[in-house]
Amino acid sequence: MQTTRPAATAHLDEMIRTNMPLVGYEVSSMASRIPRHVPREDLMSAGLLGLTQAAQAYDASTGVPFDRFARRRIKGALLDELRSRDWASRSVRRGARRMQAAQAAFVAREGRTATLEETAQEMGVGAEEAQRLVDDVHRGTVLNYESLTEDGIDDILPSHEITPEADILGRERQAILLDAIAALPERQQEVITAYFFEERSMADIAAEMGVTESRISQIRAEAFELIRAAMTITLDDTPAPAEHYPNGRAARRRADYYDAVATASTITMRLDRVPAMAA
Structure with a gap:
């Protein structure tokens, strides 16, 4: 027996289809500012997920236009996708904490911010x-x-x-x-x-x-x-x-x-x- 799709689901699908250009706009805007090795297809998938979540969570009674609400969700989903690629590896983070500690030690001792060369010396590494x-x-x-x-x-x-x-x-x-x-x-x-x-x-x-x-x-x-x-x-x-x-x-x-x-x-x-x- 054929079943009919609930009206709420049809309305949700319509919201997503109508606002799909928002995903392309946000992906294009961000794609020109990130490394080229990040696949555009992955960004589109993440953006579509953000749009879908926005449609599911949207409450028209708040008075916020859906496109404004959705763009924030889409941008958040794109940022989550980029962060998930772990641009800052654990070794980089360890090095960052080590550098932060060296800079703090220098400030405590000298009363001023260290230059890059002074930070390197504090860490015991070369400037390069x-x-x-x-x-x-x-x-x-x-x-x-x-x-x-x-x-x-x-x-x-x-x-x-x-x-x-x-x-x-x-x-x-x-x-x-x-x-x-x-x-x-x-x-x-x-x-x-x-x-x-x-x-x-x-x-x-x-x-x-x-x-x-x-x-x-x-x-x-x-x-x-x-x-x-x-x-x-x-x-x-x-x-x-x-x-x-x-x-x-x-x-x-x-x-x-x-x-x-x-x-x-x-x-x-x-x-x-x-x-x-x-x-």
Whole structure:
């Protein structure tokens, strides 16, 4: 006996078919900014999965247009696909943590940010090896900046038509981001590093730190706000956000943090730390 497909399922299929061009648009936009060895077909499959999940989860009562809702889901699915390729291998991550520790030791001893050569000496390796590690870390972590910045992937991943000015600004932005993470209070830095650079789950981090997942989520959100404010202040040379209680302890801590990020490195140091984007 022939059965009829439920109306809800037919409506879902229609939403997916009608909005399939969104997948092609997002894939084309991203494909020009990632290595050519990533198959376009894999990106299309991931994008279609994101579109399907968007159609299943969409609630029209929210008032958000479906295309806007779907594009965020599609972009998220594409980023998940790229991250799943593990651009930053475990060895690269170990090297990154080793370099981070060397830079922290240098700052503690000398009171300033180390140059690449000084970092290499602190690590006991040659400058060329340190530069290779910087390049590997840069390639491996660039996608994770999407979750930490407001500008989005189009302003972070290098374009083939990138101008020298955009190259310098992008490299400076990434270096300031690293300064901002390094200057975070210890607990926030641990959460950000574990979640974004080690790609651990919040449940895993919560268990290790002996707190609830909701507390980890709160710590992460607080770190986001600090990082975003510090990057805006440092890049745009703007005043810090107004405080309700400017003389309070929390306000003074935030002011000290913003100042630490702004003075952590000069533009020359920043450009030394982040390699030029491929044209």
